[in-house]
Amino acid sequence: xxxxxxxxxxxxxxxxxxxxxxxxxxxxxxxxxxxxxxxxxxxxxxxxxxxxxxxxxxxxxxxxxxxxxxxxxxxxxxxxxxxxxxxxxxxxxxxxxxxxxxxxxxxxxxxxxxxxxxxxxxxxxxxxxxxxxxxxxxxxxxxxxxxxxxxxxxxxxxxxxxxxxxxxxxxxxxxxxxxxxxxxxxxxxxxxxxxxxxxxxxxxxxxxxxxxxxxxxxxxxxxxxxx
Amino acid sequence: xxxxxxxxxxxxxxxxxxxxxxxxxxxxxxxxxxxxxxxxxxxxxxxxxxxxxxxxxxxxxxxxxxxxxxxxxxxxxxxxx
Numbered sequence: 001x002x003x004x005x006x007x008x009x010x011x012x013x014x015x016x017x018x019x020x021x022x023x024x025x026x027x028x029x030x031x032x033x034x035x036x037x038x039x040x041x042x043x044x045x046x047x048x049x050x051x052x053x054x055x056x057x058x059x060x061x062x063x064x065x066x067x068x069x070x071x072x073x074x075x076x077x078x079x080x081x082x083x084x085x086x087x088x089x090x091x092x093x094x095x096x097x098x099x100x101x102x103x104x105x106x107x108x109x110x111x112x113x114x115x116x117x118x119x120x121x122x123x124x125x126x127x128x129x130x131x132x133x134x135x136x137x138x139x140x141x142x143x144x145x146x147x148x149x150x151x152x153x154x155x156x157x158x159x160x161x162x163x164x165x166x167x168x169x170x171x172x173x174x175x176x177x178x179x180x181x182x183x184x185x186x187x188x189x190x191x192x193x194x195x196x197x198x199x200x201x202x203x204x205x206x207x208x209x210x211x212x213x214x215x216x217x218x219x220x221x222x223x224x225x226x227x
Numbered sequence: 228x229x230x231x232x233x234x235x236x237x238x239x240x241x242x243x244x245x246x247x248x249x250x251x252x253x254x255x256x257x258x259x260x261x262x263x264x265x266x267x268x269x270x271x272x273x274x275x276x277x278x279x280x281x282x283x284x285x286x287x288x289x290x291x292x293x294x295x296x297x298x299x300x301x302x303x304x305x306x307x308x
Contacts, residue, residue, distance in 0.1 A: 058295055061295065094295065100297060101295055101298045103236075103241070103243070104243045105243065106241070107243075145241070145243070147298055149297075
């Protein structure tokens with residue numbers, strides 16, 4: 001088991017993501033700089049939050065063309081696990097590894113708060129059975145308003161690709177969508193921050209359950225059973 | 228040769244920024260406003276000729292980098308000199 005956390009110029013949640021997996025779950029975790037062309041055999045690649053390349057042009061638009069993204073694409077194509085958090089979600093959408101796009105919050109405000117999230121049944125590990133019906137995770141973003149065309153939305157619902165929905169929509173996202181997975185079920189993206197929800201001083205520790213749910217897609221020993 | 232690329236939110240995609248700017252325009256007294264969309268302009272200066280090959284390359288770059296086809300449309304104008 002081996003976790004890679006990507007670092008772009010402007011990433012600022014890379015250390016949070018690192019500690020979620022290294023300290024929170026006690027797993028071997030390392031950073032991979034965006035200029036690398038390989039992932040060193042990582043089982044899970046985490047694309048962290050922040051403002052990669054200053055969010056110039058569009059959030060995630062430039063990071064998508066970083067050398068390391070070629071390796072991420074290859075890793076995903078081979079069925080490897082990828083988790084994009086916040087700016088990482090935006091990057092995965094820009095890269096076409098997840099469908100849709102994230103635009104400016106309807107309120108035009110940067111929203112920073114802890115959200116209640118309704119868990120959807122999106123697979124054996126990402127399900128209400130495994131995670132419970134509701135999670136609490138922090139968000140912090142100005143551009144988390146999820147958009148997709150009607151056909152794309154229908155496909156997301158049909159394939160059960162929606163992971164989480166906001167109980168109280170903070171950004172205008174279509175269908176209150178907070179996180180999705182790829183049709184194949186190995187690429188995950190979400191605006192809420194599991195990496196800000198695992199220490200005792202965090203607003204919740206639900207980030208651990210999310211991290212385990214992602215890992216459990218390939219490694220069933222991480223599967224949670226709700227009490 | 229100067230190229231101006233115009234990137235705008237797609238008609239059917241919500242443009243929160245456009246809505247807010249529209250409200251401000253109305254509050255400043257603009258009457259009959261039917262819609263406001265905010266986009267961006269990217270100006271390029273390129274040496275060489277306006278050829279079909281260049282246009283094909285520009286279309287690819289506009290679709291890959293300068294605009295996101297999920298949410299945005301683009302068009303460009305080429306002016307020599």
